[in-house]
Amino acid sequence: MPIPPFLRPPGVLSEKDFKARCISCGCCAQVCNYACIELTPDYFIFGGETPKIFQRRSPCFLCMKCAAACPTDALRNVAAEDAGMGTAFLDRRHCVDYQTQSGIMCWTCYERCPLKGTAIYLHGGYVPAVRPEKCAGCGVCEYVCPVGAVKVTPARLLPAKNGKGRR
Amino acid sequence: MIFRSLRFWRRLLQCGVAGAFILIPFLNREGIHVLSGNFFAFNFAGMPLSDPLAAVQVFAGTFSVTPSLLVGAGFALAAALLLGPVFCAWICPYGLLSEIIHKRPARRPAFLPVLPFQPFTVKTAVVGAGIAAVLLVAPVPLLNQLSMPGWYSRAMQHLALYGELLPGAVLLPAAVCSLETLSARRLWCIYLCPQSVLLALAGALLPRRLRVCFRRSTCTCRADDRPCLAACSLKLNPRSDGAGPGLQCTNCGDCVDVCRDKGRALNFAVKKAGKG
Numbered sequence: 438m439p440i441p442p443f444l445r446p447p448g449v450l451s452e453k454d455f456k457a458r459c460i461s462c463g464c465c466a467q468v469c470n471y472a473c474i475e476l477t478p479d480y481f482i483f484g485g486e487t488p489k490i491f492q493r494r495s496p497c498f499l500c501m502k503c504a505a506a507c508p509t510d511a512l513r514n515v516a517a518e519d520a521g522m523g524t525a526f527l528d529r530r531h532c533v534d535y536q537t538q539s540g541i542m543c544w545t546c547y548e549r550c551p552l553k554g555t556a557i558y559l560h561g562g563y564v565p566a567v568r569p570e571k572c573a574g575c576g577v578c579e580y581v582c583p584v585g586a587v588k589v590t591p592a593r594l595l596p597a598k599n600g601k602g603r604r
Numbered sequence: 605m606i607f608r609s610l611r612f613w614r615r616l617l618q619c620g621v622a623g624a625f626i627l628i629p630f631l632n633r634e635g636i637h638v639l640s641g642n643f644f645a646f647n648f649a650g651m652p653l654s655d656p657l658a659a660v661q662v663f664a665g666t667f668s669v670t671p672s673l674l675v676g677a678g679f680a681l682a683a684a685l686l687l688g689p690v691f692c693a694w695i696c697p698y699g700l701l702s703e704i705i706h707k708r709p710a711r712r713p714a715f716l717p718v719l720p721f722q723p724f725t726v727k728t729a730v731v732g733a734g735i736a737a738v739l740l741v742a743p744v745p746l747l748n749q750l751s752m753p754g755w756y757s758r759a760m761q762h763l764a765l766y767g768e769l770l771p772g773a774v775l776l777p778a779a780v781c782s783l784e785t786l787s788a789r790r791l792w793c794i795y796l797c798p799q800s801v802l803l804a805l806a807g808a809l810l811p812r813r814l815r816v817c818f819r820r821s822t823c824t825c826r827a828d829d830r831p832c833l834a835a836c837s838l839k840l841n842p843r844s845d846g847a848g849p850g851l852q853c854t855n856c857g858d859c860v861d862v863c864r865d866k867g868r869a870l871n872f873a874v875k876k877a878g879k880g
Contacts, residue, residue, distance in 0.1 A: 457662065461758065467629060467641070467761065470635070508673050509662055
Protein backbone atom coordinates (compact mmCIF):
# COMPACT_ATOMS: atom_id res chain seq x y z
CA MET A 438 0.00 0.00 0.00
CA PRO A 439 1.58 3.31 -1.03
CA ILE A 440 2.38 5.79 1.72
CA PRO A 441 0.10 8.87 1.42
CA PRO A 442 1.95 12.12 0.72
CA PHE A 443 2.83 13.16 4.22
CA LEU A 444 3.63 16.70 5.26
CA ARG A 445 6.77 17.87 7.02
CA PRO A 446 6.26 19.95 10.19
CA PRO A 447 6.01 23.76 9.93
CA GLY A 448 9.09 25.81 9.12
CA VAL A 449 10.54 22.96 7.08
CA LEU A 450 13.46 23.63 4.77
CA SER A 451 13.77 22.04 1.36
CA GLU A 452 13.66 18.24 1.60
CA LYS A 453 17.38 17.90 0.90
CA ASP A 454 18.37 20.49 3.51
CA PHE A 455 15.87 19.08 5.96
CA LYS A 456 17.33 15.58 5.73
CA ALA A 457 20.85 16.94 6.07
CA ARG A 458 19.90 18.77 9.25
CA CYS A 459 17.45 16.43 10.95
CA ILE A 460 19.34 14.32 13.52
CA SER A 461 16.27 12.36 14.66
CA CYS A 462 16.34 13.91 18.13
CA GLY A 463 12.55 13.81 18.28
CA CYS A 464 12.29 17.15 20.10
CA CYS A 465 9.59 18.28 17.64
CA ALA A 466 7.38 15.27 18.34
CA GLN A 467 7.95 15.49 22.06
CA VAL A 468 6.79 19.10 22.34
CA CYS A 469 3.84 18.76 19.95
CA ASN A 470 0.69 19.36 21.99
CA TYR A 471 -1.55 17.81 19.36
CA ALA A 472 0.55 14.65 18.88
CA CYS A 473 0.33 15.14 15.14
CA ILE A 474 4.04 14.61 14.43
CA GLU A 475 4.99 11.01 13.78
CA LEU A 476 8.58 9.82 13.81
CA THR A 477 8.81 7.08 11.22
CA PRO A 478 11.87 5.61 9.49
CA ASP A 479 12.63 7.06 6.06
CA TYR A 480 14.22 3.95 4.63
CA PHE A 481 13.46 0.42 5.76
CA ILE A 482 13.64 -0.06 9.52
CA PHE A 483 17.11 1.32 10.14
CA GLY A 484 16.60 4.67 8.43
CA GLY A 485 16.61 7.72 10.61
CA GLU A 486 13.19 8.60 11.91
CA THR A 487 12.25 11.99 10.60
CA PRO A 488 9.10 13.87 11.61
CA LYS A 489 6.08 13.49 9.40
CA ILE A 490 2.50 14.69 9.60
CA PHE A 491 -0.20 12.50 8.13
CA GLN A 492 -2.87 15.15 7.78
CA ARG A 493 -5.71 12.70 7.31
CA ARG A 494 -4.95 11.24 10.74
CA SER A 495 -3.97 14.38 12.62
CA PRO A 496 -3.20 17.71 10.98
CA CYS A 497 -0.93 20.49 12.22
CA PHE A 498 -2.56 23.35 14.09
CA LEU A 499 0.38 25.69 13.54
CA CYS A 500 1.23 26.18 17.22
CA MET A 501 4.86 26.32 15.99
CA LYS A 502 6.29 24.72 19.14
CA CYS A 503 8.12 22.10 17.10
CA ALA A 504 9.97 24.72 15.09
CA ALA A 505 11.05 26.48 18.28
CA ALA A 506 12.27 23.19 19.77
CA CYS A 507 14.34 22.09 16.76
CA PRO A 508 18.04 22.39 17.72
CA THR A 509 19.38 22.09 14.18
CA ASP A 510 17.08 24.50 12.33
CA ALA A 511 15.77 21.67 10.18
CA LEU A 512 12.52 23.36 11.16
CA ARG A 513 12.92 27.12 11.14
CA ASN A 514 11.28 29.14 13.88
CA VAL A 515 9.09 31.28 11.63
CA ALA A 516 5.61 32.80 11.83
CA ALA A 517 2.70 30.42 11.20
CA GLU A 518 1.96 32.16 7.88
CA ASP A 519 5.45 31.20 6.66
CA ALA A 520 5.24 27.56 7.73
CA GLY A 521 5.71 26.45 4.12
CA MET A 522 4.44 22.90 4.62
CA GLY A 523 2.52 22.78 1.36
CA THR A 524 -0.50 24.18 -0.40
CA ALA A 525 -4.16 23.22 -0.21
CA PHE A 526 -6.12 22.63 -3.39
CA LEU A 527 -9.89 22.81 -3.29
CA ASP A 528 -11.68 20.70 -5.87
CA ARG A 529 -14.76 22.70 -6.84
CA ARG A 530 -16.34 19.67 -8.49
CA HIS A 531 -16.63 17.96 -5.13
CA CYS A 532 -17.02 20.88 -2.69
CA VAL A 533 -20.69 21.07 -1.65
CA ASP A 534 -20.52 24.87 -1.42
CA TYR A 535 -20.03 24.99 -5.20
CA GLN A 536 -22.94 22.69 -5.95
CA THR A 537 -25.73 25.20 -6.55
CA GLN A 538 -28.40 22.58 -6.33
CA SER A 539 -27.18 21.22 -2.97
CA GLY A 540 -28.34 24.24 -0.99
CA ILE A 541 -25.66 23.55 1.64
CA MET A 542 -23.30 26.17 3.00
CA CYS A 543 -20.62 23.98 4.60
CA TRP A 544 -17.70 26.40 5.12
CA THR A 545 -16.00 23.86 7.41
CA CYS A 546 -12.58 24.38 5.82
CA TYR A 547 -12.95 28.14 6.07
CA GLU A 548 -14.12 28.04 9.68
CA ARG A 549 -11.39 25.67 10.86
CA CYS A 550 -8.45 27.09 8.89
CA PRO A 551 -5.82 28.39 11.39
CA LEU A 552 -5.24 31.22 8.91
CA LYS A 553 -8.95 31.85 8.41
CA GLY A 554 -9.66 34.69 6.05
CA THR A 555 -6.07 34.75 4.84
CA ALA A 556 -5.31 31.30 3.45
CA ILE A 557 -8.93 30.28 2.96
CA TYR A 558 -11.37 33.10 2.32
CA LEU A 559 -14.97 33.34 1.13
CA HIS A 560 -14.98 34.18 -2.53
CA GLY A 561 -17.84 36.56 -3.22
CA GLY A 562 -18.81 36.12 0.42
CA TYR A 563 -20.27 32.68 -0.27
CA VAL A 564 -17.88 29.98 -1.40
CA PRO A 565 -14.50 29.04 0.13
CA ALA A 566 -11.39 29.53 -1.94
CA VAL A 567 -7.68 29.05 -1.26
CA ARG A 568 -5.00 31.69 -1.67
CA PRO A 569 -2.06 29.37 -2.53
CA GLU A 570 0.52 32.04 -1.76
CA LYS A 571 -0.86 32.49 1.75
CA CYS A 572 -1.62 28.84 2.54
CA ALA A 573 0.69 27.26 5.15
CA GLY A 574 -0.25 23.72 4.14
CA CYS A 575 -1.14 22.61 7.66
CA GLY A 576 -3.69 20.07 6.46
CA VAL A 577 -6.56 21.10 8.75
CA CYS A 578 -8.85 21.77 5.77
CA GLU A 579 -8.14 18.31 4.33
CA TYR A 580 -8.78 16.75 7.73
CA VAL A 581 -12.11 18.49 8.32
CA CYS A 582 -13.60 18.44 4.83
CA PRO A 583 -16.61 16.10 5.02
CA VAL A 584 -16.51 15.21 1.33
CA GLY A 585 -12.75 15.04 0.73
CA ALA A 586 -12.77 18.02 -1.61
CA VAL A 587 -9.57 19.54 -0.21
CA LYS A 588 -6.14 18.02 -0.65
CA VAL A 589 -2.83 19.42 0.55
CA THR A 590 0.20 18.94 -1.65
CA PRO A 591 3.44 18.86 0.39
CA ALA A 592 5.94 21.62 -0.40
CA ARG A 593 8.53 19.09 -1.55
CA LEU A 594 6.17 17.92 -4.30
CA LEU A 595 5.28 21.38 -5.54
CA PRO A 596 7.00 23.02 -8.49
CA ALA A 597 9.54 25.60 -7.34
CA LYS A 598 7.96 28.58 -9.09
CA ASN A 599 5.86 29.98 -6.22
CA GLY A 600 8.63 29.82 -3.66
CA LYS A 601 7.01 27.01 -1.68
CA GLY A 602 8.14 24.16 -3.83
CA ARG A 603 11.66 23.75 -2.56
CA ARG A 604 12.44 20.33 -3.78
CA MET B 605 32.18 -0.44 52.14
CA ILE B 606 30.01 -0.12 49.05
CA PHE B 607 29.70 3.68 49.15
CA ARG B 608 33.47 4.03 48.85
CA SER B 609 33.42 2.14 45.59
CA LEU B 610 33.45 4.26 42.43
CA ARG B 611 31.58 1.47 40.68
CA PHE B 612 28.61 1.91 43.02
CA TRP B 613 28.26 5.59 42.13
CA ARG B 614 28.87 4.86 38.49
CA ARG B 615 26.18 2.22 38.36
CA LEU B 616 23.84 4.56 40.19
CA LEU B 617 24.41 7.30 37.59
CA GLN B 618 24.19 4.88 34.63
CA CYS B 619 20.93 3.42 35.89
CA GLY B 620 19.62 6.90 36.70
CA VAL B 621 20.33 8.11 33.16
CA ALA B 622 18.85 4.96 31.59
CA GLY B 623 15.75 5.39 33.76
CA ALA B 624 15.52 9.11 32.98
CA PHE B 625 15.39 8.39 29.25
CA ILE B 626 12.48 6.04 29.88
CA LEU B 627 10.68 8.61 32.00
CA ILE B 628 11.30 11.79 29.97
CA PRO B 629 9.20 10.87 26.89
CA PHE B 630 6.30 9.96 29.17
CA LEU B 631 6.61 13.33 30.95
CA ASN B 632 6.70 15.04 27.56
CA ARG B 633 3.57 13.19 26.57
CA GLU B 634 1.89 14.60 29.66
CA GLY B 635 2.87 18.13 28.66
CA ILE B 636 5.98 18.53 30.85
CA HIS B 637 8.75 19.74 28.59
CA VAL B 638 11.47 20.86 31.01
CA LEU B 639 13.59 17.99 29.67
CA SER B 640 13.22 16.78 26.12
CA GLY B 641 15.15 15.11 23.32
CA ASN B 642 17.38 12.06 23.13
CA PHE B 643 21.09 11.30 23.02
CA PHE B 644 21.51 13.21 19.74
CA ALA B 645 20.18 16.48 21.12
CA PHE B 646 18.82 17.11 24.55
CA ASN B 647 17.27 20.13 26.17
CA PHE B 648 17.98 20.37 29.88
CA ALA B 649 15.72 23.17 31.14
CA GLY B 650 16.80 25.44 28.30
CA MET B 651 20.42 24.31 28.25
CA PRO B 652 21.21 22.46 25.01
CA LEU B 653 23.31 19.32 25.02
CA SER B 654 24.11 17.47 21.85
CA ASP B 655 26.17 14.68 20.39
CA PRO B 656 29.32 16.26 18.90
CA LEU B 657 29.32 13.73 16.07
CA ALA B 658 25.76 14.69 15.11
CA ALA B 659 26.87 18.34 15.01
CA VAL B 660 29.86 17.44 12.82
CA GLN B 661 27.61 15.52 10.43
CA VAL B 662 25.17 18.41 10.16
CA PHE B 663 28.11 20.69 9.43
CA ALA B 664 29.46 18.26 6.82
CA GLY B 665 26.06 18.08 5.17
CA THR B 666 25.14 21.76 5.19
CA PHE B 667 28.37 23.67 5.95
CA SER B 668 26.52 25.46 8.72
CA VAL B 669 25.62 24.71 12.28
CA THR B 670 23.14 26.35 14.63
CA PRO B 671 24.22 28.05 17.88
CA SER B 672 22.12 25.57 19.84
CA LEU B 673 23.85 22.57 18.30
CA LEU B 674 27.26 24.22 18.63
CA VAL B 675 26.77 25.07 22.31
CA GLY B 676 25.34 21.61 23.03
CA ALA B 677 28.25 19.85 21.36
CA GLY B 678 30.61 22.30 23.07
CA PHE B 679 29.36 21.26 26.51
CA ALA B 680 29.90 17.58 25.71
CA LEU B 681 33.37 18.21 24.30
CA ALA B 682 34.34 20.50 27.21
CA ALA B 683 33.41 17.73 29.65
CA ALA B 684 35.55 15.30 27.64
CA LEU B 685 38.37 17.85 27.48
CA LEU B 686 38.57 18.10 31.26
CA LEU B 687 37.48 14.63 32.36
CA GLY B 688 38.18 12.39 29.38
CA PRO B 689 35.47 10.36 27.60
CA VAL B 690 33.56 9.82 30.86
CA PHE B 691 30.28 9.75 28.94
CA CYS B 692 31.05 6.17 27.86
CA ALA B 693 31.60 4.83 31.37
CA TRP B 694 29.35 6.99 33.50
CA ILE B 695 26.34 7.88 31.32
CA CYS B 696 25.92 5.71 28.20
CA PRO B 697 23.12 3.14 28.69
CA TYR B 698 24.68 0.83 26.14
CA GLY B 699 27.93 0.98 28.13
CA LEU B 700 25.98 -0.33 31.12
CA LEU B 701 24.49 -3.15 29.07
CA SER B 702 27.85 -3.98 27.52
CA GLU B 703 29.51 -4.13 30.95
CA ILE B 704 26.79 -6.43 32.26
CA ILE B 705 27.29 -8.73 29.26
CA HIS B 706 31.05 -8.58 29.77
CA LYS B 707 30.67 -9.91 33.31
CA ARG B 708 29.43 -13.22 31.93
CA PRO B 709 31.96 -16.10 31.77
CA ALA B 710 34.33 -15.73 28.83
CA ARG B 711 33.65 -18.01 25.86
CA ARG B 712 35.78 -16.85 22.99
CA PRO B 713 34.82 -18.69 19.81
CA ALA B 714 37.42 -19.62 17.23
CA PHE B 715 35.71 -17.68 14.45
CA LEU B 716 36.37 -14.39 16.20
CA PRO B 717 40.13 -13.97 16.60
CA VAL B 718 41.71 -10.87 18.08
CA LEU B 719 41.54 -8.24 15.35
CA PRO B 720 44.93 -7.26 13.94
CA PHE B 721 44.15 -3.52 14.06
CA GLN B 722 44.54 -0.87 16.69
CA PRO B 723 40.98 -0.50 18.04
CA PHE B 724 41.00 3.28 17.91
CA THR B 725 42.19 3.21 14.29
CA VAL B 726 39.17 1.08 13.37
CA LYS B 727 36.81 3.51 15.10
CA THR B 728 38.41 6.51 13.47
CA ALA B 729 38.14 4.82 10.07
CA VAL B 730 34.42 4.25 10.66
CA VAL B 731 33.94 7.91 11.54
CA GLY B 732 36.06 9.01 8.57
CA ALA B 733 34.06 6.84 6.18
CA GLY B 734 30.78 8.14 7.63
CA ILE B 735 31.80 11.80 7.29
CA ALA B 736 33.11 11.17 3.76
CA ALA B 737 29.76 9.58 2.85
CA VAL B 738 27.90 12.60 4.23
CA LEU B 739 30.16 14.91 2.21
CA LEU B 740 30.22 12.97 -1.03
CA VAL B 741 27.25 10.63 -1.23
CA ALA B 742 24.24 11.60 0.88
CA PRO B 743 24.10 14.64 3.19
CA VAL B 744 22.27 12.73 5.92
CA PRO B 745 23.58 12.07 9.47
CA LEU B 746 24.34 8.43 8.65
CA LEU B 747 26.51 7.72 11.69
CA ASN B 748 23.54 8.39 13.97
CA GLN B 749 22.33 4.96 12.93
CA LEU B 750 25.38 3.49 14.66
CA SER B 751 24.69 5.20 17.97
CA MET B 752 23.66 2.62 20.54
CA PRO B 753 22.61 5.20 23.18
CA GLY B 754 20.77 6.95 20.35
CA TRP B 755 18.83 3.79 19.53
CA TYR B 756 18.03 3.29 23.20
CA SER B 757 16.60 6.77 23.66
CA ARG B 758 14.78 6.66 20.29
CA ALA B 759 13.18 3.38 21.28
CA MET B 760 11.95 4.87 24.54
CA GLN B 761 10.61 7.92 22.67
CA HIS B 762 8.65 5.66 20.35
CA LEU B 763 7.32 3.59 23.18
CA ALA B 764 6.04 6.66 25.01
CA LEU B 765 4.73 8.55 22.00
CA TYR B 766 3.23 5.77 19.93
CA GLY B 767 3.08 2.76 22.26
CA GLU B 768 5.15 0.61 19.92
CA LEU B 769 8.71 -0.64 19.70
CA LEU B 770 10.97 0.64 16.98
CA PRO B 771 12.11 -2.49 15.06
CA GLY B 772 15.59 -1.14 14.37
CA ALA B 773 16.05 -0.29 18.03
CA VAL B 774 15.56 -3.94 18.90
CA LEU B 775 17.30 -5.70 16.02
CA LEU B 776 20.59 -3.80 15.81
CA PRO B 777 21.38 -3.67 19.56
CA ALA B 778 20.26 -7.32 19.87
CA ALA B 779 22.70 -8.31 17.10
CA VAL B 780 25.55 -6.38 18.73
CA CYS B 781 24.76 -7.77 22.19
CA SER B 782 24.74 -11.31 20.80
CA LEU B 783 28.15 -10.75 19.22
CA GLU B 784 29.50 -9.33 22.47
CA THR B 785 28.07 -12.25 24.45
CA LEU B 786 29.71 -14.76 22.12
CA SER B 787 33.04 -12.99 22.01
CA ALA B 788 33.09 -12.01 25.69
CA ARG B 789 34.62 -8.74 24.65
CA ARG B 790 33.18 -5.25 24.48
CA LEU B 791 33.55 -5.20 20.73
CA TRP B 792 31.26 -2.27 20.02
CA CYS B 793 32.77 0.06 22.59
CA ILE B 794 36.36 -0.92 21.80
CA TYR B 795 36.29 -1.23 18.01
CA LEU B 796 33.25 0.47 16.53
CA CYS B 797 31.36 3.06 18.55
CA PRO B 798 31.72 6.21 16.39
CA GLN B 799 30.25 8.51 19.02
CA SER B 800 33.18 7.90 21.37
CA VAL B 801 35.84 8.97 18.87
CA LEU B 802 35.39 12.73 19.15
CA LEU B 803 35.10 12.48 22.93
CA ALA B 804 38.33 10.48 23.13
CA LEU B 805 40.10 12.94 20.83
CA ALA B 806 38.86 15.88 22.91
CA GLY B 807 40.21 14.10 25.99
CA ALA B 808 43.63 13.94 24.37
CA LEU B 809 43.82 17.65 23.59
CA LEU B 810 44.67 19.04 27.01
CA PRO B 811 48.00 17.88 28.39
CA ARG B 812 46.61 18.07 31.93
CA ARG B 813 43.24 16.57 32.72
CA LEU B 814 41.68 14.08 35.09
CA ARG B 815 43.16 10.68 34.38
CA VAL B 816 44.22 7.43 36.02
CA CYS B 817 47.79 7.73 37.27
CA PHE B 818 50.05 4.84 38.22
CA ARG B 819 52.78 5.03 40.87
CA ARG B 820 54.99 2.03 40.37
CA SER B 821 56.77 2.62 43.68
CA THR B 822 53.65 1.92 45.72
CA CYS B 823 52.37 -1.08 43.75
CA THR B 824 52.38 -4.17 45.99
CA CYS B 825 51.10 -6.72 43.46
CA ARG B 826 53.23 -9.60 42.27
CA ALA B 827 54.19 -9.84 38.62
CA ASP B 828 51.76 -12.73 38.06
CA ASP B 829 48.88 -11.02 39.84
CA ARG B 830 47.53 -7.91 38.19
CA PRO B 831 43.97 -7.25 39.40
CA CYS B 832 43.89 -3.83 37.73
CA LEU B 833 44.49 -5.38 34.30
CA ALA B 834 41.76 -7.94 34.92
CA ALA B 835 39.38 -5.22 36.10
CA CYS B 836 39.60 -3.14 32.91
CA SER B 837 36.72 -4.18 30.70
CA LEU B 838 38.25 -2.34 27.75
CA LYS B 839 41.46 -4.38 27.99
CA LEU B 840 43.63 -1.34 28.62
CA ASN B 841 46.76 -1.25 30.70
CA PRO B 842 46.50 1.27 33.54
CA ARG B 843 49.98 0.34 34.70
CA SER B 844 51.82 1.81 31.73
CA ASP B 845 54.23 4.52 32.85
CA GLY B 846 54.63 6.14 29.46
CA ALA B 847 51.30 7.02 27.86
CA GLY B 848 48.88 6.12 30.65
CA PRO B 849 45.95 3.81 29.94
CA GLY B 850 45.54 5.46 26.53
CA LEU B 851 43.03 7.36 24.46
CA GLN B 852 40.24 4.89 25.08
CA CYS B 853 40.35 5.05 28.89
CA THR B 854 36.93 6.24 30.00
CA ASN B 855 37.92 6.95 33.62
CA CYS B 856 35.48 4.31 34.81
CA GLY B 857 37.56 3.80 37.94
CA ASP B 858 37.36 -0.01 38.01
CA CYS B 859 41.14 -0.30 38.19
CA VAL B 860 41.28 2.36 40.91
CA ASP B 861 38.64 0.44 42.86
CA VAL B 862 40.58 -2.84 42.85
CA CYS B 863 43.81 -1.06 43.71
CA ARG B 864 42.23 0.65 46.71
CA ASP B 865 42.69 -2.45 48.86
CA LYS B 866 46.18 -3.07 47.55
CA GLY B 867 48.95 -0.51 47.40
CA ARG B 868 46.86 2.39 46.10
CA ALA B 869 49.25 2.70 43.21
CA LEU B 870 46.40 3.74 40.92
CA ASN B 871 44.46 6.87 41.55
CA PHE B 872 42.71 9.70 39.77
CA ALA B 873 44.66 12.92 39.46
CA VAL B 874 44.79 15.98 37.27
CA LYS B 875 48.10 15.30 35.60
CA LYS B 876 49.85 15.00 32.29
CA ALA B 877 49.67 11.63 30.61
CA GLY B 878 52.42 9.37 31.81
CA LYS B 879 53.47 11.55 34.75
CA GLY B 880 53.13 9.33 37.82
